Amino acid sequence: MTLFDSHTHLDDAAFDGDRSAMLQRAAAAGVVDMLVAATAARHWPRLRDLCAACEHGVRLHAAYGLHPMFMAEHRDEDLASLERWLRDASPAAVGECGLDFQVGIEPERQRRFFGHQIGLARELDLPLVIHARKAVEEVILTLRREGPVRGVVHSYGGSIEQARQLWDLGIHLGLGGPVTHDRARKLHRLAATMPLQQLLLETDAPDQPGAAHRQQRNEPAYLVEVLDSIAALREMPREAIAQATRDNALRLFGTAPA
Structure with missing residues (x-):
């Protein structure tokens, strides 16, 4: 059984002390593919170098983008730099990008950056x-308005009706640590009933740990706990969900099986 962690931030400084050991633990758990999503332009070179180095048989796939929570760090010229980077670096995806109205940082500028990155994804077929x-x-x-485009809303937290609208647009949903919590009833209903072909598994490591790791650093090896929670909710064999979600990620990100 092998798994694809569809959303991580493995370039984060939280892993600087034991990154190789963390990857070894992931490989031992069967997590052999991971998407590593960028947040800001200054991190792109570090992320590229990390993904180029294969350790313990784990394949790291890079996504480059400008995260809405870091608007204060982004410069307008980063958008032009992103296009050049995407054309040169052969990434698996554009991102992490989007909108975050909880932090409320420069909402109009968030919208402009998100729209631009949608356009890049469409133009470059990413x-x-x-x-x-x-x-x-x-x-x-x-x-x-800006599509059509393919992709995933990671760490999905909307309603089931909104999820249906995203599926109709061909968008996948990423579910991670929050689905393992007992009180996450809305997520449980979604995980139990959503189309399996639209589901991706993720950790968002080092963030959003599951119920067994509260207040701790998250890491990709814990993806197995997300898998087990969803298998129980769907009353399906864990192997079937592992295979389906890995196939979904491989198709979406255009990566060949290991």
């Missing part, structure tokens, strides 16, 4: 890795 916090409805409207 999927989008989308952040949508307190902004799912506007993300849907933006995708309808």
Whole structure:
């Protein structure tokens, strides 16, 4: 059984002390593919170098973008730099990008950066890795207006009706640590009933740990706990969900099986 962690930030400084050991633990757990999503332009070279180095048989796939939570760090010229970077670096996706109205940082500028990155994804035929916090409805409207484009809304937290609208647009949903919490009833209903072909598994490591790791650093090896929670909710064999979600990620990100 092998797994694809569809959203991580493995370039984060939280892993600087034991990154190789962390990857070894992931490989031992069967997590052999991971998408590593960028947040800001200054991190792109570090992320590229990390993904180029294969350790313990784990394949790291790079996504380059400009995250809405870091608007204060982004410069307008980063958008032109992103286009050049995407054309030169052969990434798996554009992202992490999107809208975050919980932080409320420069909402109009967030919209402009998101729209531009949708355009780049469409032009370069790359999927989008989308952040949508307190902004799912506007993300849907933006995708309808700016699309068509393929991608995933990671760490999905919207309603089931909004999820249906995203599926109709061909967008996948990423579910991670939050689905393992007992009180996450809305996520449980979604995980139990959503089309399996639209589901991706993720950790968002080092963020959003599951119920067994509260207040701890998250890491890709814990993806197995997400898998087990969803298998129980769907009353399906864990191997079937592992295979289906890995196949979904491989198709979406255009990566060949290991």
